[in-house]
Amino acid sequence: MDKKSNFLGLVPLVFFLALFMGTGIITGDFTNMPLLLALIFASGFALLFDKKGEKTSLNDKIDIFSKAGGEPTIILMVVVFLLAGAFYSIADAMGAVSSIVNLGLSVLPANMLLPGIFMVGCTLSFAMGTSMGTISALTPIGVGIAQQTGIGLPLVLGTVVGSAMFGDNLSFISDTTIAAIRTQGVEPRDKFKANFLIVLPAVIITLIALTFLSTGNAELATYEYSLVRIIPYVAIIVSALIGVNVMLVLGIGIGSGAIIGLAMGSFNMVELFQVLQRGMGWMEDLAIIAIIVGGLVGLMSHYGGLDYLLEKVTSKVKTKKGAEMGIAALVSVIDIATTNNTISIITAGPLAKDLSKEYDIDPRRTASILDIFSSAFQGLIPYGGQLLLAAGIGKISPIEIVPFSIYSFLIIIFGLLAIIFDLPKLKSKDNKNDLTMKG
Template sequence: MKKKNSFIGLLPLVFFLVIYMGTGILSGEFSGMPLLLGFIFASGFALLLDKPGEKTSLDDKLDIFSKAGGEPTIILMVVIFMLAGAFYSIADAMGAVNSIVNLGLSVLPTNALLPGIFIIGAVLSFSMGTSMGTITALAPIGVGIAEQTGINVALVMGTVVGSAMFGDNLSFISDTTIAAIRTQGVGPRDKFKANGLIVLPAVICTLVILSFLSTGNAQIGTYDYELVRIVPYIVIIGTALLGWNVMTVLGSGIAVGSAIGLIKGDFGAVELFGFLQRGMEWMQDLAMIAIIVGGVVGLMNYYGGIDYLLEKVNAKIKSKKGAEFGMVILVSLLDVATTNNTISIITAGPLAKEMGEKYDIDPRRTAGLLDIFSSAFQGIIPYGGQLLLAAGIAKISPVEIVPYSIYSFLMIVFGVLAIVTGIPKFKNSFKAENK
């Protein structure tokens, strides 16, 4: 039986955007409506709807919601989120974060401060897989550098935010990477190659621009670090590059970090359990949001909303390039609306996958484009968590930072160029894994 397409199926998403954006506009605080609560309201609204001309019992709709929210891809994503949180918590507790930052600052040339800060932040965010963690670690040091050298603090914060979005986009263990590869059925190395080829020119251009903007000859000082404390990050990067399963990668990093922390006396065995639990708690909201969004999208699909959107988008798309522009516009708009690039990928991912299959777009490319554009917009919206955090640490308005988010803007520029030129091209076809 042919599935009926209906705009009704899109109403849960429209409802969410209205209450989320409406609350932000009315309160002047876009964090006024927590994402999890907003999606729970949207799920309740979705359960009140039905297919045009049909009647589905509440029990059946709850069953559809539960099966979609408990889909294997989403549950695996939740477990990976938890492990990523545990790793960051252990790395923080055993001093890995401070050591990797201080190592970079100890060798940072004083006549190339901004490029140096960007490189340190890029390495840190790639290692940790978290933009918020990178900003938390590096922004206070950036403020100190700005005070000592006289460099515009908004420029320094823009550099820090840009470096944080580098890892948020490219790291093997970032939640955006996990969301992109799981929704498109590709591996982290495949996505990294496609993604990296597109943003590499943006990195180079950013470093060149920052080198012209970098000034000052102040003595930044000497920072203490221990190389042994950086080993967990080396393990994470090395095992990921070897192609290990992401859960094995995270497990290895947690094990090594825990062992070093115990040997160095940073915590005892019982305290270790507490730090592991702390990290998992950090990711609980995101995990629950992923499940709720999965359920809502399942109902939207059942009501014909996804097919309706596909039909309307496809009606405007006549080529592969058009499909790529369609998927990146969708994920970008979702990020601007939700201020969460991971959620925007989770929401847009299934639709992007269908568009990719219809227009024969390599899923490695789709995963890379979704991550690039969602991360880029996350780095320039002034009400997003990253800019709010950086601005709060620097005691300036987040709007002041936006013009200096150089790397984020260049990600968009080179992302668009990649679509227009069709670069990178893949010699071998790739079949997405249906897991």
């Protein structure tokens, strides 16, 4: 066994899951154990451990925790949370939410609202390459639709999260795509072709399911809306589609909403400041949760927990199909442990490449497996950034959204079927642009 690997490094995660999930199961209500509190308890518990064969002082362990919690990606996520809250608050205060919801209710048939949200989210996330930006833009609209129609809010938010993970998985510019193709040495378009053929059935079934689930109290009627008031959403979507950074995208949305709100008398300058603060306040818990999760993962990595995962998941691989299952399991478990699908791909990628060479797995297929499974679980873990953001804007528990992240569940199923039945069939690397689903 690698001297760096140690099961004890995973015990804080087990403790957290047992505390959070156990309390919810025993009491019948997952809100009875606040997510932040469970994570703080788990972090305190983690400080009791030591790296295998070493003695680390409490001060050093706190430093490790603090540096990991303050990692640039985590801080960026915190700022995105705060900006997303500010945008939602200002969009609500100046009438953008009600206007765009009423426009949707006027244009779309009642049974096409959820498929419409899903397709818009897929397009947006694919164009901008970030699930967080997509959730920031669409969740306020989804909340409004749920309030107007009576469609369950968890279902609407699960639809938004699923659509966001579509682009996170497939976009040419997403972090996960870049990580997957770089660790496996393949071209973006080749990985996209292999990946898309695997998830296409999941997209189709999701749209069909959402059509049947789009039931509510919406009546066929013309609702009152203002095209001027929806400009902040148009600005966000357009700026995202042309590839603007997610923070700038949210800044454009906030700025345009402020200008229109002031011009149309929705609020004055002093009230605008209060509206912005209110929205950021809604997201404060989530921002702290992101930092605590980062610190906890840093301690688990220091103790050898992630190395233990790497070792155990791949130790029993004997066949090509077993190697593919091992790669899928490895990246999934690391994502559950780290709550970051890009980090999980970067961590699992080198070992996945070794397994691919040993068992003659096409690297395009390996890259697809890494990206599909990491993105799927990222859309399902209730303490991950995507569900935290959606739940924060919707003011519900993230655990309520999990059962309704239909697309995330389906891409796991079709990912497993692709491994079991060796689909899609990839032609030789000499003709690597030709892919087929034929046996």
